[in-house]
Structure formats: structure tokens, C-alpha cells
Amino acid sequence: MVDRLVNSEANARRINNVEQCFGSSGQPLGIPGRVLVGEGVLTKMCRKKPKPRQFFLFNDALVYGNIIIHKKKYNKQHILPLEEVKLENVEDEGGLRNGWKLKSPSKSFVVFAATATEKKEWMAHIRKCVNDLLAKRGIRQSTTNDSPVWVPDSEAKTCMHCRKSEFSLVNRRHHCRHCGRVVCNACSSKRWLLPQQSSKPIRVCLTCYHKLSGEAADSNVSRTYAVIATGENRNSSGEDSSDDDDDQGRDGLPPAGQSGGLDIHDAHFQSYN
Numbered sequence: 001m002v003d004r005l006v007n008s009e010a011n012a013r014r015i016n017n018v019e020q021c022f023g024s025s026g027q028p029l030g031i032p033g034r035v036l037v038g039e040g041v042l043t044k045m046c047r048k049k050p051k052p053r054q055f056f057l058f059n060d061a062l063v064y065g066n067i068i069i070h071k072k073k074y075n076k077q078h079i080l081p082l083e084e085v086k087l088e089n090v091e092d093e094g095g096l097r098n099g100w101k102l103k104s105p106s107k108s109f110v111v112f113a114a115t116a117t118e119k120k121e122w123m124a125h126i127r128k129c130v131n132d133l134l135a136k137r138g139i140r141q142s143t144t145n146d147s148p149v150w151v152p153d154s155e156a157k158t159c160m161h162c163r164k165s166e167f168s169l170v171n172r173r174h175h176c177r178h179c180g181r182v183v184c185n186a187c188s189s190k191r192w193l194l195p196q197q198s199s200k201p202i203r204v205c206l207t208c209y210h211k212l213s214g215e216a217a218d219s220n221v222s223r224t225y226a227v228i229a230t231g232e233n234r235n236s237s238g239e240d241s242s243d244d245d246d247d248q249g250r251d252g253l254p255p256a257g258q259s260g261g262l263d264i265h266d267a268h269f270q271s272y273n
């Protein structure tokens with residue numbers, strides 16, 4: 001079905017429309033052979049709380065952004081190449097339902113669909129696109145370098161490493177870039193080079209630091225990593241602002257599935273097949 005759309009006018013028009021909605025805040029999306037497979041609003045678990053984001057599924061990439069005006073204007077565009085994207089089911093818990101993990105080396109997070117049916121549809125479509133792409137390119141995925149899904153701030157009142165340090169306005173929360181747990185400053189004073197996430201060494205917790213330096217000592221190739229990591233790198237790199245689509249933009253929109261500013265009908269997954 002997707003093949004039928006490759007050179008269609010409708011497909012070109014849809015992709016051009018997505019590009020227009022992101023305006024200068026986004027990258028050009030019209031690549032030969034690219035097909036817009038579907039789109040819809042998903043609720044993305046961010047550091048502080050779940051927030052609605054517009055997602056576009058292409059046959060080679062998953063693109064998402066903040067919603068300024070639904071169907072008209074988006075910003076903070078993120079592009080995840082599909083050959084790196086893996087899915088993992090998330091069980092329903094409390095008010096958070098119909099979720100799954102989107103994992104990749106550069107970014108991993110949890111999203112929620114409005115209904116169970118929509119979740120099924122999204123996951124099936126993404127899986128199919130990923131599998132088709134991998135088959136076409138003759139490659140297999142590796143999961144070893146996936147970035148961690150960050151534990152939301154609200155789930156940690158105390159440091160998840162020392163279990164003593166209580167968070168407050170002065171005792172800030174930090175996220176380990178290797179395991180995603182919320183830890184205190186003292187328990188995350190070390191930096192490590194995780195090349196998929198950043199070109200500079202970034203914050204890791206002490207547990208991960210010891211694990212990573214142990215692994216590095218066991219292998220010759222990683223010796224340079226250990227050297228970099230022993231320096232107390234206190235510059236601003238890898239500060240906790242890297243969950244960057246969290247902070248700005250319009251956050252007044254309710255999560256998908258709870259009526260409000262969004263036209264719920266439009267927010268549902270829309271497939272173009």
C-alpha cells in the first residue's frame with residue numbers, strides 16, 4: 001500500500017503541508033521515496049508531566065513536535081530515524097493507559113494513545129514501517145546503545161542511588177543519562193562519554209559510572225573513555241535541560257483523549273494507506 005503512495009500527488013501535498021506547519025523551525029521533509037503513512041496526537045511522558053505532541057509516521061522516520069495550533073502550527077521538531085526505533089509495551093497503570101516505549105540511541109520515552117484501539121494501530125503501523133525499512137536496507141537493529149527512558153521527576157522524592165538525599169528547591173533532581181534514574185548531585189558527579197547522546201561526556205550516576213568504568217577496563221578499545229570520564233567535567237554540557245521539548249511552548253493543551261482545545265476526532269491516528 002505504501003508503495004502506491006510513493007509518487008502520488010496526495011503524498012507530496014501532505015508532506016509539504018507538514019513542512020509548512022513546522023515552518024522555519026523544522027527541517028525539509030520532502031525526500032525522494034518518502035511516504036507519510038499516518039499522523040495523530042500522542043501524549044508524551046515528559047520530565048514533569050505528560051504532554052500532547054503531534055506525531056507523523058513516515059516510511060523512514062518518526063517526526064514529532066509541540067502543538068502551537070492543532071493542524072496548523074508546530075515547533076520543536078524531533079526526527080527519529082526508523083531504523084533505530086524500537087517499541088516496547090507499557091502496562092496500564094492508574095490514569096496512564098494505552099502506552100508504549102519508543103526507544104532509540106539518541107532519545108527514548110513513553111507515549112500514550114487515547115484508546116486501546118489507537119495504541120494497537122499506532123504500534124502496528126510503526127512496526128510495519130520499521131520492519132519494511134530494515135528489510136529494504138538489509139540491516140538488523142541493535143539495542144545495546146539505546147538511551148534510557150527518564151524516570152519522571154514526580155516519581156522520586158529521594159535520590160534513587162543513595163536513597164537518603166531528599167529533593168527540594170536547593171537539592172535539585174538530576175537524571176543519569178545511562179539508566180534514566182533520578183539522582184542527587186553528589187550521586188551523579190561523574191561524567192561519561194555516551195556518543196549516541198552527546199559528543200561530550202554527560203552525567204551518569206555512581207552505579208553506572210562504576211559499571212561503565214569496569215567494562216572499559218575490561219576492554220582495550222574503551223580506554224580513552226575512561227580517561228575522559230575521570231576528569232571532573234563540571235561545565236554545562238549534559239545539564240538536565242536536554243529533555244528540551246519539555247520546557248517551552250504551549251503547555252495548556254490537555255493530553256489526547258481528554259477534551260479541551262483539541263478536536264478529539266482530528267487528534268486520532270489517521271492512516272493514509
Ligand SMILES: [Zn+2]
Binds near residue numbers: 184
Ligand atoms: Zn544520592
Ligand SMILES: [Zn+2]
Binds near residue numbers: 176179180204206
Ligand atoms: Zn545510572
